[in-house]
Structure formats: structure tokens, C-alpha cells
Amino acid sequence: MVAFIVRRLWQAALVMLVMSLLVFLGVFVIGNPVDVLISPDATQDIRNRVIAQYGLDLPIWQQYLHFASNLLHGDLGRSFVYNMPVSQLIASRFPATMELAVIAVLLASLIGIPLGIYAGYKPESWTAKVIMALSILGFSVPTFWIGLMLIMVFAVQLGIMPAGGRGETVSVFGIPVSFLTFDGMRHLILPAVNLSLFKMSMMIRLAASGTREVMLTDTIKFARAAGINEWTILRRHVLRLISIPLVTVFGLELGSTIAFAVVTETIYSWPGLGKLIIDSITSLDRPVMVAYLMLVSLMFITINLVVDLAYAVLDPRMRHGGGK
Incomplete structure (x- = not known):
């Protein structure tokens, strides 16, 4: 198990190194922030002073080494637009995004998994067909x-x-949270529902296909032959057997959400990271864009690591294989 964790950590560090290089180069070629930071009426001396102040006059490899060195020390740079450390700016917006994403994924899981299991357990019933049709609709309609x-409907017409x-x-x-207040919960419901619909459709289809497959296995046949009631079979056997792909989807969908x-966040003016990155792209706030993308990369790598560890707990074969 220790070797399994060490190997995953080494892979994560290597991926972060490659991502830092790709992210920095990708953001570097997107426009020139000087055109946004400096008025067109500014003199050449002022332009040169600002360019030197932000290190934009250095070769790109020196800018990357400076960025990587600061990143290792926990310094994400300073925002061009907000004139404050990027770490503080992201920290002030991250709780709102995290709260919205967690509520949306939990909502998708708590509703989607039971509906998917039911649709897979009774695939020929009209209820199951309605559930699967709605899941297709959730995939098809733009967010x-x-x-x-x-x-x-709910804000304009019904009010x-x-x-x-x-x-x-x-x-x-x-940490400021909204779901513990009545007014905050009212503001949270619509964006959380909107964000969860696509994830819910995915959970439904994944749980339904997994349930249909598991119901044909010898494990379920033996459980029924032993006289175990259907509810116990669904709860103890079916849900456990389909748990590994569900854990994968839950982890990855939390990160993608x-x-x-x-x-x-843009539609509902939700003050999170999504709205911040849109504003940063508009104003070419390069440090914020780089820090956001690095945060997303770190988040996905961490979630993948946690999912791998959850795999090792759910499936001992992976744990023993990882040890070798």
C-alpha cells in the first residue's frame, strides 16, 4: 500500500511539472497584457517602466523559471488588475465555487444513483423508460x-x-457559506440545480447500465437462491458491485464541476472562480489565469489520487497489485 501511494505521488508531481510548463506557455501566447494595463496615451518611458516592473521584458524561459520558483514557495504572483496577491484573490472566491460544486454533485448523486439503479433493475417499466428519456434530455439541452x-420561470414569472x-x-x-441561511439557500437552489442536471444524467445512465450488468451475474442469482429479499440484494450487492465506477465519476465530476x-456562475452572478476567470481573460490578467489553471490541475490530480486510494480500499486486488 505504501509503494502504491508513493508511486501515485511521484506521478502526480511529474504531471504538475508538465502542466505548469504547458499552462505558462499557453497563457503567454494569449495577447499582450501591456495593451490592457497601460493607456494608449502613455509615453514610451511609462510603458517601458511598467513592462520592466512586471518582468514582461525578460525572455520567456526566464519568466517561466521565475514563475516556477515562486510557485514552489507558494507565491502565485500578483494580479495585474486587482493589484493584490493572486492567492488571496482566489482564496476569497474559492469557497463560493466549492460550495456550489459540492451541493450540485451531491444533488446529482443522491437523485441520479437511486433513479439509475431503479431504471436498471426494472428496465422494461414505463417509469424506467421515462427516467432514461429524461437523462438523454439532460445530456442534450445546453446548460x-x-x-x-x-x-x-422561477425568478421572473413566479418570483x-x-x-x-x-x-x-x-x-x-x-469560511463564508450560504446553505446555512434561508436567504443563502434560496440563492443557491437554482444554480445548484442547473449545474447538477448534466451530472445527474450521467449518474443515472452509469448506475442503470451497471445495475443491468450486475443483475445478470451469478452473485445475484445465488443471493436470490439463498432467499435474500430484493431490497437487501440491491443495497448490499448491487450498490457495492457498481460502486467503483460511481466513485470514479463522483470524484472526476466534482473536479470538473x-x-x-x-x-x-456567469448566468447567476455567483461570486466564484468561474466569474473571476472570465473577468481575468477579458482583462488579460495573466497571473490570475495561470494560477487558476494550476489550481484546476492540482485539484484534478488530487482527486485522481483520492479515487485511486478509494479503489484500493474497495478492490483489494488493486492494493496488492500496487504494492508489487
């Missing part, structure tokens, strides 16, 4: 259109939900 329709913002928050261990909540 931004669903978000706009939710605002139109029972707010159209945007985060609402009232309370501090828990210094955090990383790609840009559309939902």
Missing part, C-alpha cells in the same frame, strides 16, 4: 439555456427565487 429558463447573487452568508471556521462552473 446556459436551462439556466436562463430556470431564471425566467419565488432570486435571479442571481449569493445571498446571506455565515462564517464557519472563517469546480473547474467548469463558468457558465453557471
Whole structure:
């Protein structure tokens, strides 16, 4: 098990090194931040001073080495636009995105997995067919259109939900959260539902296909022959046997939800990282873009590591294979 963890950590460090290089080079070729930072009416002396202040006059390899050195020391740079450390800027926005993503993925899992198991357990019933049809609809309809329709119906026409913002928050261990207040929960419902629909469709289809496959195995046949009731079979055998792919999807979808909540946060004016990265791209705030992409890379690598460890717990064959 120790060798398994050490190998995964070494792979994670190597991936982070490669990603830092790709991210830095990718952001470097996107526009010139000097054109945004400096007024067109500024003199050449002012332009040269600002360029030298931000190190933009150095060769790209020196800029990367400077960036990598600061990154190893936990310094993500300073925002061109907000004129504050990027780490503080991201820390102030991350709790909102994390809260929205966790609620959305939990909502998708708690609803999607039971519906998928039912659809796989009774695939010929009309209820199962309706569930699978709705899952296809969840894949097909664009997220931004669903978000706009939710605002139109529940905020504009019915007036029972707010159209945007985060609402009232309370501090828990210094972290502001919305779901513990009534006003915050009202602001959270629509964006969380909007963000969870695609994930819910994926959970439904994955759980349904896994259940149909498991129900044909000898394990289920022997359990039924032993007189075990159907509810116990579904809870103890079916859910356990399909848990590994579900754990994978849960982990990866949590990471992708955090990383790609840009559309939902923009539609609902949710003050998270998604809205921050859109503003940064518009203003060519290079340090914020690089830090955001590095954070996303680190998050996916960490989630993959946790999923691998969960695999080792759920499936001893991987643990023993990893030890070798």
C-alpha cells in the first residue's frame, strides 16, 4: 500500500511539472497584457517602466523559471488588475465555487444513483423508460439555456427565487457559506440545480447500465437462491458491485464541476472562480489565469489520487497489485 501511494505521488508531481510548463506557455501566447494595463496615451518611458516592473521584458524561459520558483514557495504572483496577491484573490472566491460544486454533485448523486439503479433493475417499466428519456434530455439541452429558463420561470414569472447573487452568508471556521441561511439557500437552489442536471444524467445512465450488468451475474442469482429479499440484494450487492465506477465519476465530476462552473456562475452572478476567470481573460490578467489553471490541475490530480486510494480500499486486488 505504501509503494502504491508513493508511486501515485511521484506521478502526480511529474504531471504538475508538465502542466505548469504547458499552462505558462499557453497563457503567454494569449495577447499582450501591456495593451490592457497601460493607456494608449502613455509615453514610451511609462510603458517601458511598467513592462520592466512586471518582468514582461525578460525572455520567456526566464519568466517561466521565475514563475516556477515562486510557485514552489507558494507565491502565485500578483494580479495585474486587482493589484493584490493572486492567492488571496482566489482564496476569497474559492469557497463560493466549492460550495456550489459540492451541493450540485451531491444533488446529482443522491437523485441520479437511486433513479439509475431503479431504471436498471426494472428496465422494461414505463417509469424506467421515462427516467432514461429524461437523462438523454439532460445530456442534450445546453446548460446556459436551462439556466436562463430556470431564471425566467422561477425568478421572473413566479418570483419565488432570486435571479442571481449569493445571498446571506455565515462564517464557519472563517469560511463564508450560504446553505446555512434561508436567504443563502434560496440563492443557491437554482444554480445548484442547473449545474447538477448534466451530472445527474450521467449518474443515472452509469448506475442503470451497471445495475443491468450486475443483475445478470451469478452473485445475484445465488443471493436470490439463498432467499435474500430484493431490497437487501440491491443495497448490499448491487450498490457495492457498481460502486467503483460511481466513485470514479463522483470524484472526476466534482473536479470538473469546480473547474467548469463558468457558465453557471456567469448566468447567476455567483461570486466564484468561474466569474473571476472570465473577468481575468477579458482583462488579460495573466497571473490570475495561470494560477487558476494550476489550481484546476492540482485539484484534478488530487482527486485522481483520492479515487485511486478509494479503489484500493474497495478492490483489494488493486492494493496488492500496487504494492508489487
